[in-house]
Amino acid sequence: DVPGEIDTAVFAIPAKLVASALKECGEKKIAGAILIPSGFGETGNIEGQEELQRIGREYNIRLMGPNIYGFYYTPSNLCATFCTAYDYKGSTALSSQSGGIGMAIIGYSRSAKMGVSAIVGLGNKSDIDEDDLLLFFEQDDNTNVIAQHAEDLKDGRAFAEVAKRVSKKKPVIMLKAGRTEMGAAAASSHTGAVAGTDKIYDDVLRQSGVIRAKSLRQLLDFARGVPVLPTPKGENIVIITGAGGSGVLLSDACVDNGLKLLKPMPDDLDAAFRKFIPPFGAAGNPVDITGGEPPITYVNTVKLGLEDDRIHALILGYWHTIVTPPMVFAKNMVQIVNEMKAKGKVKPVVASLAGDVEVEEAAQYLYENGIPAYAYSTEIPVEILGAKYQWARAAGLL
Incomplete structure (x- = not known):
């Protein structure tokens, strides 16, 4: 009854009515169907789901779902979902097999003001799956990073083939749920997924150049941080910290994430750092400027780290003091990074901030200005840097 040409139909009706409505869409020559209703394969109604697949093949309709929340595509202001409209446009595309995880993705993205393309x-x-999305986002100029949550892969070989190609152009991040026996059993009852052996998934993802997230939070942190960081030009990393304890934890995190600290520090570079730090500080790597130093000490040491071509990335450890308040540190770091960028010195920089609640505002300011930063964590910023390095290595850029 609807006049004119229709691209996509969004289904938000009881499951028992979906098949007949899908046939009507086929007769109308509608190319796509967004099947929000549940009550199909995930509840044991395999026959009902197979009927939808037969209708889709008969009328050449691509099916998304069933049992989904829909989708957003922000470049076209498209909100084909029962959720609220999404208003932060960007270059990260995220997908989930689970509706609950999808809502977490939406909530985190909105809270962190993370720009997304989809x-x-x-x-x-029943039809469209992860490798179909990879094919689309590979060609989508609005998408630079792809992050996916999956409980199973319908065709692991097809996914690996596509992911291996796409990941050389754009970072692909995957959270594979159901990696334990109990998780796999839960996945089967949730979406009808057959989770498979985790070791096989781990090998497939690694060989395909996919960054594997260990948790939902890590998937979201990687999706937010990886596109912010420039691609490193080498493996040598230097830690500059105002707190010796942070330097120790940041060093541990580097090892955990396959990152290489510049060691031993070349004599001339060691001497150059020592010019800016007190006698009781430590050069080497980490460069410990100590906690009581004024803002200029952070500025001078970070500037040196950005200027020297033997250093390829910086990890900053800030300690909250009255001498260098959090927002003073943050604004100075953004200023010096931008000054060096204007001179062609572009390197990944991440930051860990330790202190009272004021460090939260400073971390947000740093992130909004291109420096992934976290309050109260030495692990997360290094994990994000490690993910960027993992992608760059797999893509043949290092």
Whole structure:
């Protein structure tokens, strides 16, 4: 009854009515169907889901779902979902097999003001699945990073083939749920997923150049941080910290994430750093400027780290003091990084901030200005840097 040409139909009706409505869409020559209703394969209604697949093949309709929340595509202001409209446009595309995880993705992205190009629910994957999305986002100029949550992969070989190619152009991040026996059993009852052996998934993802996230929070942190960081030009990393304890933890995190500290520090570079730090500080690597130093000490040491071509990335450890308040540190770091960028010195910089609640505002300011920063964590910023390095190595850029 609807006049004119229709691109996509969004289904938000009881499951028992979906098949007949899908046929009507086929007769109308609608190319795509967003199947929000549940009550199909995930509940044991395999026959009902297979009927939808037959109709889709008969009328050449691509199916998304069933059992999904829909999808967003922000470049076209498209909100084909029962969720609220999304208003932070960017270059990260995210997908989830689970509706609940999808809502977490939406909430985190909105809270962190993370710009996204798309958020997509896949649900039971009766037709469109992860490798279909990779094919689309590979060609999408609005997308630079792809992050996916999956409970299973319908065709692991097809996914690996596509992911290996796409990941050389754009970082692909995957959170594979159901990696334990209990998790796999829960996945089967949730979306009808057959989770498979985790060791096989781990090998497939690694060989395909996909960054594997260990948790939902890590998936979201990687999706937010990886596109912010420039691609490193080498492996040598220097830690500059105002707190010796942070330097120790940041060093541990580097080892945990496959990152290489510049060691031993070349004599001339060691001497150059020592010019800016007190006698009781430590050069080497980490460069410990100590806690009582004024803002200029952070500025001078970070400037040196950005200027010297033997250093390829910086990890900053800030300690909250009255001498260098959090926002003073943050604004100075943004200023010096931008000054060096204007001179062609572009390097990944991440920051860990330790202190009272004021460090939260400073971390947000740093992030909004291109420096992934976290209050109260020495692990997360290094994990994000490690993910960027993992992608750069797999893509043949290092």
